[in-house]
Every structure is written in structure tokens, then in C-alpha cells.
Amino acid sequence: MRTPAVALLLLVLRLVPGTQGTKASRACGRPRMLNRMVGGENAQEREWPWQVSIQRNGSHFCGGSLITARWVLTAAHCFSNTSEMSLYRVLLGARQLVKPGPHAVYAWVKRVESNPLYQGMASSADVALVELEDAVTFTDYIIPVCLPDPSVVFKAGMNCSVTGWGSPSEQDRLPSPRVLQKLGVPIIDTLKCNWLYSKDTDMNSDFQPQTIKDDMLCAGFAEGKKDACKGDSGGPLVCLVDQSWLQAGVISWGEGCARRNRPGVYIRVTAHHDWIHRIIPDLQFQAADARGGQKRDPPHPLFQHPQGRNLASCLGTHAVLLVLSALLTVL
Numbered sequence: 001m002r003t004p005a006v007a008l009l010l011l012v013l014r015l016v017p018g019t020q021g022t023k024a025s026r027a028c029g030r031p032r033m034l035n036r037m038v039g040g041e042n043a044q045e046r047e048w049p050w051q052v053s054i055q056r057n058g059s060h061f062c063g064g065s066l067i068t069a070r071w072v073l074t075a076a077h078c079f080s081n082t083s084e085m086s087l088y089r090v091l092l093g094a095r096q097l098v099k100p101g102p103h104a105v106y107a108w109v110k111r112v113e114s115n116p117l118y119q120g121m122a123s124s125a126d127v128a129l130v131e132l133e134d135a136v137t138f139t140d141y142i143i144p145v146c147l148p149d150p151s152v153v154f155k156a157g158m159n160c161s162v163t164g165w166g167s168p169s170e171q172d173r174l175p176s177p178r179v180l181q182k183l184g185v186p187i188i189d190t191l192k193c194n195w196l197y198s199k200d201t202d203m204n205s206d207f208q209p210q211t212i213k214d215d216m217l218c219a220g221f222a223e224g225k226k227d228a229c230k231g232d233s234g235g236p237l238v239c240l241v242d243q244s245w246l247q248a249g250v251i252s253w254g255e256g257c258a259r260r261n262r263p264g265v266y267i268r269v270t271a272h273h274d275w276i277h278r279i280i281p282d283l284q285f286q287a288a289d290a291r292g293g294q295k296r297d298p299p300h301p302l303f304q305h306p307q308g309r310n311l312a313s314c315l316g317t318h319a320v321l322l323v324l325s326a327l328l329t330v331l
């Protein structure tokens, strides 16, 4: 009786999602090139392959990040004013907006899910998910970013990166050919950020102490000078954790751009884990390394696609198989 039981078990394992290998999947958060993080300069080709441009009638208005073959994460305020969905397109795999080149593709927008808790500019829950009409094919130029599990903590002082095609200052527009910009920004402690935003407060300003809500995260420089700006909204703040890029925040707001004591404010991706999970149940979140992040073993492959074959699921299958066959032997 033992052999058929094992055979049946093998059959069951073959049918379990994640153990079947028909479609090769790719790691999230791992560009096919090494990148340097330097403040406010042109991004390299293939450096931020999850970055997308969200366009209405051919004009860029917000950034976003590819998180699965069908879904883009962005800010809810980008869609506070949606009209006809047929006017909206997402540009993927592009480094520049003007003549994006042969590796770029456009995807039509099927629907937009804004977080129902969002209540307007500079409020909490400024996150939205954009579903694409057709799944995109991953290439070296189009790779999803990893979303962190709530166990991942982005500590103050951590060096992260923000990318976008937004304005290079409050007045100017990015000059043609509008090359994607990258900026290295440290995470700022929320208490400190609230304190900064409370400084030099104009009495007419909407910004009150405790302006930075629990689902927000500050990053940038107290002295100003470097920041995200108009047109960057919805784009990703990403941090390199265990050799993969995890999206810590969604570009949400700031008082002006790069002003003194007014660092950029992002929506914390981990604060909206449950809402994202509800809309995209098969999206896999990246957990913090349980062993403290100090190990130097070959890195875990980090896969987004639940049906993909990968080393982790193969090892997982073998482990399960070993345990179960041990149990069957005992029985």
C-alpha cells in the first residue's frame, strides 16, 4: 500500500500551485544589471525595470510600479479624477518618455482600485492598484518589484531610492527626452519628520503637527535640495534588502518639493498589505529574513509568480515529500 500512497502524494504535489513548472518565472526586485545609487541623476537602462509611466491621452501624469504581470501599484490621488478608462495607458520598460525605444510596451488599463479609505490629498491610504488589460511579458526591461511582508522594517537611516519622470524642480519640467531620474534618499524617523513639518509652519498652512500618519513614511533630506516632485507621484521608493529591491513606499506628497524641513512623504506599502492581498490574492510578499539578514548563503530566489518553477518551491516540495514519506514509513 505504501507505493501507491507515495505515487498519489507525488500526483497531489504536482497539482499544487508552485510545484508545477510550465512557465518560467522571474525573480522580483532583481534588475539584470548592477546599479549605483547616486542622487538626482539619469537612471541607466534596465536599472529600475518595474518603473512605469501612467498616461492619459498620451501624456504622462503619474509614476507607478509593476508588482505582477497584470498589476501596477500607484497613488490614489493620481486617479481622484478619472474619466473614460479608454484614455489611460501604462508605459512599461521605458527609460525615456520621448521615443521610449524598442523595449518599451504600452498596456491598456482595465480597471483602477483606489483604497476606499483614501480621503484626499495628503491623507492616509493614498494607494491605488491599476489592473492591466493584458498580462505583460517580463523581459530584462520589465521586471516586477518585490512587495515587503509586514515583518520587514525600513529603519531610519536606511539608504533607499526613488525614481520618476517628475519635474526636476517646482517650476521646471524634465527636459526632452525626459530620461528617468533616480535619487538616493535615507528613511527619516516619523517623529523627526513630524517635528520637521511642524517647524516654520505658516499659520495658513494645512499642515498640522502629527501630519505624518501611521501609514506614512518620510524619506529625503531635512536641508531640502533633493526630493521627488510633481509627476513622480505614485512611483516607488525602493530599498535593497538581501540583494532584492523591496518597495517601501509609494510617492504621495510633500509640501512643495525639496524645501527645507519638508522631506518627501510616502505611503508605507506594509501598512496596506491586507488591502493589496484582498485585491491580488496570489501576490507573494517578501518576508524579512528570519535569520536576521546576516547570512551570506546564496540568495533566495524571490519569485512573484505562484505557478513558477523555482529553487525555493523545488526544495520546499522535496522537504514536504521527505517528511510525508517518513510519516508513511512510520505508518
Ligand SMILES: *[C@@H]1O[C@H](CO)[C@@H](O)[C@H](O)[C@H]1NC(C)=O
Binding pocket: 057, 058, 087
Ligand atoms: C487627446 O489629445 C489630442 C491631441 O494630442 C486632443 O486633440 C484630444 O482632444 C485629446 N482628447 C482628450 C479626451 O483629452
Ligand SMILES: *[C@@H]1O[C@H](CO)[C@@H](O)[C@H](O)[C@H]1NC(C)=O
Binding pocket: 081, 083
Ligand atoms: C479633473 O477633471 C476636470 C474636468 O475634467 C479638470 O478640469 C481638472 O483639471 C482635473 N483635475 C485634475 C487634478 O486632473
Ligand SMILES: *[C@@H]1O[C@H](CO)[C@@H](O)[C@H](O)[C@H]1NC(C)=O
Binding pocket: 157, 158, 159, 186
Ligand atoms: C547611507 O549612506 C550614507 C552616505 O553614503 C552613509 O554615510 C550611511 O552610513 C549609509 N547608511 C546606511 C544605514 O547604510
